[in-house]
Amino acid sequence: MNQCILLKSVLHQGKVVDILIENNRFKKIAESIEPPLGATVISCKDKAILPPFYNAHTHAAMTLFRGYADDMPLMRWLSEYIWPLEGKLDAEAIEAGTRLAILEMIKSGTVFFSDMYWFREASIKPVEEMGVRAAIGVTFAEVLANDAAPNFKFLRDHYKDYSDRVQLAVMPHAIYTVGEKLLRECADIAEELDLKFHIHLAETEGEETRSLTSTQGKSPVRYLESLGVLSPRVIAAHAIHVSAEDIALLREKNVTVVHNPASNMKLSSGIFPMPGMLRAGVKIALGTDGAASNNNLDMRESMKFATLLAKVAYQDPELLPAASIFDMATVNGAQAYGIDAGVIAEGKLADAILLDLNNERFVPNYNLISNWVYSADSRAIATVICNGKILMQNGYVEGEEEIIAHAKETVARLLRL
Amino acid sequence: MNQCILLKSVLHQGKVVDILIENNRFKKIAESIEPPLGATVISCKDKAILPPFYNAHTHAAMTLFRGYADDMPLMRWLSEYIWPLEGKLDAEAIEAGTRLAILEMIKSGTVFFSDMYWFREASIKPVEEMGVRAAIGVTFAEVLANDAAPNFKFLRDHYKDYSDRVQLAVMPHAIYTVGEKLLRECADIAEELDLKFHIHLAETEGEETRSLTSTQGKSPVRYLESLGVLSPRVIAAHAIHVSAEDIALLREKNVTVVHNPASNMKLSSGIFPMPGMLRAGVKIALGTDGAASNNNLDMRESMKFATLLAKVAYQDPELLPAASIFDMATVNGAQAYGIDAGVIAEGKLADAILLDLNNERFVPNYNLISNWVYSADSRAIATVICNGKILMQNGYVEGEEEIIAHAKETVARLLRL
Numbered sequence: 001m002n003q004c005i006l007l008k009s010v011l012h013q014g015k016v017v018d019i020l021i022e023n024n025r026f027k028k029i030a031e032s033i034e035p036p037l038g039a040t041v042i043s044c045k046d047k048a049i050l051p052p053f054y055n056a057h058t059h060a061a062m063t064l065f066r067g068y069a070d071d072m073p074l075m076r077w078l079s080e081y082i083w084p085l086e087g088k089l090d091a092e093a094i095e096a097g098t099r100l101a102i103l104e105m106i107k108s109g110t111v112f113f114s115d116m117y118w119f120r121e122a123s124i125k126p127v128e129e130m131g132v133r134a135a136i137g138v139t140f141a142e143v144l145a146n147d148a149a150p151n152f153k154f155l156r157d158h159y160k161d162y163s164d165r166v167q168l169a170v171m172p173h174a175i176y177t178v179g180e181k182l183l184r185e186c187a188d189i190a191e192e193l194d195l196k197f198h199i200h201l202a203e204t205e206g207e208e209t210r211s212l213t214s215t216q217g218k219s220p221v222r223y224l225e226s227l228g229v230l231s232p233r234v235i236a237a238h239a240i241h242v243s244a245e246d247i248a249l250l251r252e253k254n255v256t257v258v259h260n261p262a263s264n265m266k267l268s269s270g271i272f273p274m275p276g277m278l279r280a281g282v283k284i285a286l287g288t289d290g291a292a293s294n295n296n297l298d299m300r301e302s303m304k305f306a307t308l309l310a311k312v313a314y315q316d317p318e319l320l321p322a323a324s325i326f327d328m329a330t331v332n333g334a335q336a337y338g339i340d341a342g343v344i345a346e347g348k349l350a351d352a353i354l355l356d357l358n359n360e361r362f363v364p365n366y367n368l369i370s371n372w373v374y375s376a377d378s379r380a381i382a383t384v385i386c387n388g389k390i391l392m393q394n395g396y397v398e399g400e401e402e403i404i405a406h407a408k409e410t411v412a413r414l415l416r417l
Numbered sequence: 418m419n420q421c422i423l424l425k426s427v428l429h430q431g432k433v434v435d436i437l438i439e440n441n442r443f444k445k446i447a448e449s450i451e452p453p454l455g456a457t458v459i460s461c462k463d464k465a466i467l468p469p470f471y472n473a474h475t476h477a478a479m480t481l482f483r484g485y486a487d488d489m490p491l492m493r494w495l496s497e498y499i500w501p502l503e504g505k506l507d508a509e510a511i512e513a514g515t516r517l518a519i520l521e522m523i524k525s526g527t528v529f530f531s532d533m534y535w536f537r538e539a540s541i542k543p544v545e546e547m548g549v550r551a552a553i554g555v556t557f558a559e560v561l562a563n564d565a566a567p568n569f570k571f572l573r574d575h576y577k578d579y580s581d582r583v584q585l586a587v588m589p590h591a592i593y594t595v596g597e598k599l600l601r602e603c604a605d606i607a608e609e610l611d612l613k614f615h616i617h618l619a620e621t622e623g624e625e626t627r628s629l630t631s632t633q634g635k636s637p638v639r640y641l642e643s644l645g646v647l648s649p650r651v652i653a654a655h656a657i658h659v660s661a662e663d664i665a666l667l668r669e670k671n672v673t674v675v676h677n678p679a680s681n682m683k684l685s686s687g688i689f690p691m692p693g694m695l696r697a698g699v700k701i702a703l704g705t706d707g708a709a710s711n712n713n714l715d716m717r718e719s720m721k722f723a724t725l726l727a728k729v730a731y732q733d734p735e736l737l738p739a740a741s742i743f744d745m746a747t748v749n750g751a752q753a754y755g756i757d758a759g760v761i762a763e764g765k766l767a768d769a770i771l772l773d774l775n776n777e778r779f780v781p782n783y784n785l786i787s788n789w790v791y792s793a794d795s796r797a798i799a800t801v802i803c804n805g806k807i808l809m810q811n812g813y814v815e816g817e818e819e820i821i822a823h824a825k826e827t828v829a830r831l832l833r834l
Binding site for chain 1: 480481483484485487488489490491494517520521524679681682683684685686687688708711712713715718721722724725726728729730731732733734735736737738739775777778780781782783784787788791792793794795796817818820821824825828
């Protein structure tokens, strides 16, 4: 029998309607819908429905390092704090950290994340169990590990093993940690298996300088292009230190770039060239980056950071209006990862959040999207739905106490090692 | 009989202690305290206590304009949207809007606000009733109203009329809306009655340019100094467009400046000169500005905006660490307005928030202040205490449903006018 959820009297695009979810898709949106036999009926009085967030770049298990070290330069932060603690991570810790991250994401309205990290199977398990979506990276970093062959074998053996909520993705870490030959091989296997190719790109000035000197004057973007790697399946995180020519190339090759405003600001990496990207028509999605450099996974907060940073940096209060950054945080992220979701419409995958319009941040409610981007916080989220299943209701996620307790135990264990 | 509250087993500066509040002050902080007869005992297991926020610059009733108009230049925003709607405001609307603002502030951990607006008595009433603290402006703007004489009379007649939570303050709007003579008179009456003097200062490039041309080359700060207005009782909002000489002058005269990062970014007003202010040792407090230009009154969020903006704008990830911006948002604001609070210590006024350490944003908890500044949101606030009274418990504020309903009715009425 089909599983049905009927959302009664929910505010959708300015009108109060009923919305029927059948299995994992929105079946019908109409003024009044009779509940099918056996349907779960949810009263949505004073609730608005919106698409949830698709977090296009993070490192989920790094929630375990939240607040471990702040307010210092990148290299000191990495070498003195993050790397030594990262060296102690095992599959059990990764699973506990990923579970904590997914809990935080559900609580803040996110149903998908793109995860570049280690011990992929330990990350996939909580994704499958907790009901969210993810692109889980098979991560390559030659400077750290000589595991390209087993990684390729893993991709070939397992890329079809998981539920329709989980996709493997090919994730070479960056151009300064993965060599030319391996970058090409990563692009080839992504093409062969039809997977996404996700990479850090042009995040820091140092990366740009190093690229120019070590590749006979090529910028990071131009270098990837020279390898034949750029394509619509490439999703590039950061893309801060790019020229107008680089931006034109990203557009020409239909690359999606992922803006991570909070991390870029906290680490002083630089300011994303929003006007140039918008003018060129580059596809832009939004990410939080990892909790170690943000220090949360809150996409709502990142929307506000993105638009306010653009406005002040480019002295233009009209730049990146609320509706534009909202699209980047929702439908653009879903599209980048090939997920048929990110809008509330008949036929689309049933991913949604319900917002409490009696939360004071939504009063008055001249403009719902403005209130969501600029005013609200996660306290306004009542319900989270992913793939037709309710993951959070009345602010509660099944098993949240155990997830918190286990994360605390895991951190205590790591610090003892 | 003394009213006592005993907070049992609360995390305070890294230790689990008991904290006794007697009447409106912290009486004792110790490992174990026996509850006095008739004391209210609150179990604080897995809770941390911190000072709440002191919002040093806002326009409370402008919550009624939240999201009414966004993403446009300041003058168009003011003249086409805000001013026409503001013209319809009456005392009843101001009271409803201020009540909504206070609800939002309590829910986000703020117990004090400095309010520059109109219909001061309509703002004072909800402050008195809802239990928070405020500096309520008697606002001067010659270009809008010729009410200096009745304003001065009001100040003289009423400055001692209110509870110990409410102070009147002299608030000339800005140097471009109040003339030289009236600015001096405002400074004089502030001195005479020992009140604070609060003004918008050097917010926009336009204000700076106008000042230079209309005052024979004086910057806004230098102009105020030439009038003899600057003193330790002056609290200047924004102070963005200032020179090194201006900053030295602000320090020399012991002026407090109020940084409003979210508003400055959203309106593209400019970037606060944090390094110069810190080097000079200027006193800095934090504000949200009004909900029309932010669009919330969330001081936690504004802390993160302040420090991340400073880090990226001045390319220094070590700038303004979490503990520094936290002090600006708490004790600095309290001190600027002469309130003996902002730290949790014996003898201080009993203002506090209790944070839920089982909220996932506080896991792990290597550094409580880092988690509060960079990771959490208002969902983590369990309890808010002001002047020894509990204003919010388990996330609930007495009467919140009525406040929301009344604000909605008020907005509907204004739009019909």
